[in-house]
Amino acid sequence: MGTGDEDSLNKNLSHKMINEIKRRGFLKGSISIVLGAVLLLAPLITGLLFFLDPLRRKTQTQGFLKVGSLDSLPLRIPRITKVRGNKINAWNKHANEPIGAIYLVRYEEKVRAFQAICPHAGCFVDYSHTQKGFLCPCHKSSFDLDGSRTSLSSPSPRGMDSLEVRVEGNDILVRYEEFQQGNSEKILIS
């Protein structure tokens, strides 16, 4: 046995020989390819299904959550407010955890609530006291007190996302929801 033989054999591998081998081995070759694919697909496909797990998890709708009281809300001045609720974070389950932030604006006895996340690209919108309106620090989207866009040239495709509000006595309750960004329609993320 000599490695020299093998080397020359390797070099002299003529196309005719290869074709001969190919013909003989066509069936074996086909089976091998299929088998090889099956072997690699087994861990790959199950792994992908595992990776796709988040797609089958839905966000929880928690109904109306108490976010504040009417008498502590100034008139026509938006107040940034934390929303607390049940939070499921993969394996962790917490009650009464901050789950997001909203702006509350009071007009006499009526209260409006806006999601603090900009509908354009998801930044946290500021309220500017000098401009008496909302201003997104990222791309300068600006919104009026009622949440509508100040001009049609604003980068945001829609006005701020308003949330359903219920006032019960002195309590303000809000149905906290999040919406898709970058869309002119308000589409619930669920």
Next chain:
Amino acid sequence: MNGWRNWLDARTSYRELCTRLLYEPLPGGQRWKYVWGSTLVFTFLIQVITGFFLWTAYSPSTQTAWESVYFIQHHMQMGWFVRGLHHYTAQIMIILLACHLIQVVIAGAYRTPRELNWWFGLILMKLTLGLSLTGYLLPWDEKGYWATQTSTKIIGITPIIGPFLQTLLVGGVSYGHQTLTRFFALHAGLLPALFILTLVVHVALFRKQGVTHPKNTQRKAYFWPSQALLDLGASLAVLSIIVFLVIWGGFEQGIVLGVESGANLQAPAAPDEPYSAARPEWYFLFLFQFLKYFPGSLEVVGAIIIPSLVVGLLFLFPLIARLPKGHAFCRWTTLVLMGSIVLLTGLSMWSDSIDPAYQKAVADAEIKAKRSIELANHKGIPKEGAIALLRSDPLSRGPYLFQTHCSVCHRWNGHDGTDSQIVDPSETALRDPKHLSTKLVSANLKASDLGGFGTQRWISEFLKDPSNNKFFGHTKLHNSDMANWSKQNIPLMSEEEINDVSWFLSSQAQLPNKTPISSEVVERGAEIFSFGSWDGAQPCSDCHRLDYPNIPATKNMVSAPDLTRYASEEWLLGMILDPTQTKYYGPTKNEMPKFLERLTSKEAHLIAKWLRRDWVSAHQKNLSDTSLQ
């Protein structure tokens, strides 16, 4: 069709590359014995693929490692399967590695000119073992935690550099977040990278030298497709075995078909809790057994010096083989080595199989594992991690608190509280002689057996014979007024009357697992308690107070315990914290110490709840039902 192929070939010469890769000369033709290397490459590929996916869900810290693995295993889509593939492939790899090594030695494929290849192969073996060792800790369960403690301790006894190496590996003097981040970086980063580099060199060298084929063979053959088919066939067999093990494992854990019997993930690690089932993974058992023969300061010889010498000897094989009879020596050494490993592994398994203490420890660990998962499913995991669930669980903590604080005087169904039968919630099983424990304690009995306390059965047995050793027998109450009452009045009562009054008393406890009993029986019992039996037995209310409609005030001025809400959590808590209160045995009759300053409020609650068998049970709603909509 051929257009783009030509385009690609002109730029990459891929056809030549494929030809070179596939048409590897194989003088003598395809053989099954050449498959080991390929199956190892295949298993490594599985590990890379499944490892990446597991990486997307694993979180290395002491509060999230067990928790994320639990989530992978029990809540994520195909999580149990992907983790199972990774887990069992790691073990199969060790077996394939041994086969590959033996085949190489027998064939003499380690000899000149293949020395380098042999050495790279040995490095791959060490890397595989390193990957196993680092991977074992990552779930942060009891098994991995305690086994790895031993491994890092062994690293620590290495002369001179040991302590530094240990601290660097552990990321501090004791196990913590940094141990996990470091092990994870090694397991998913450095070791696989080194493995791939070494593997590339190993395979390239193999291709350069070719297979060690039979001498004087004339037959010309190539790797593709005949040997490829054999390699793939062998890989398919390997995959089938792994998938079988995964499904079997899933079946045992109740993931497949929902019948539970085993746990692939044990309880979360807790440095303060005893764990007597600590063993390394089966492929390290031989070392574990070997170490038993090197006591005390000799340990370094068995743990470091001899294994290093053996590995050193393996490295020298290609050089030894040049000596006369060198090849025979290497073959025999390998045979003896493998034989010793099998023998030591067998010895270790055998000695564990005949050790009842170890068997019980394994069974206990299994129960604790299931309980952890049950609690996590039921309650969700708090921020402090899953260990907090166990620490506030009466079923898990109660036995150990009872053992520490109560079993000095009391018994629990004849043992110190920690026997595994405590999980059986049925009253009948507890009194069945075949369930009686072997776990008796040596301390002197001074007080009653509290197994089944507050149940109708316990109360009726007590009423019939309070002086029995199970109750007041060892206390100064053995000839008390209660004992005299029983002697004089029990003969005057029918079995039914005794049952009725004990049902009534048991109903005061409001036990969570109580047998449903009609209010009629309870009312009859209340009447006997208040006014005595049909045949004139003295009523309980003569001495005992009990706040219940129509029960008269006590007549006698003896201090007998107030039986209002007897054996309820509140009653028990008061009794545990201060039994000298007049509500209980009072300063003169009481012999039990006050636990007011010995127990925290949480511990006292846990003991009271455990005595009442008041804990979250598996049959309640699972997290999995609520987290998904």
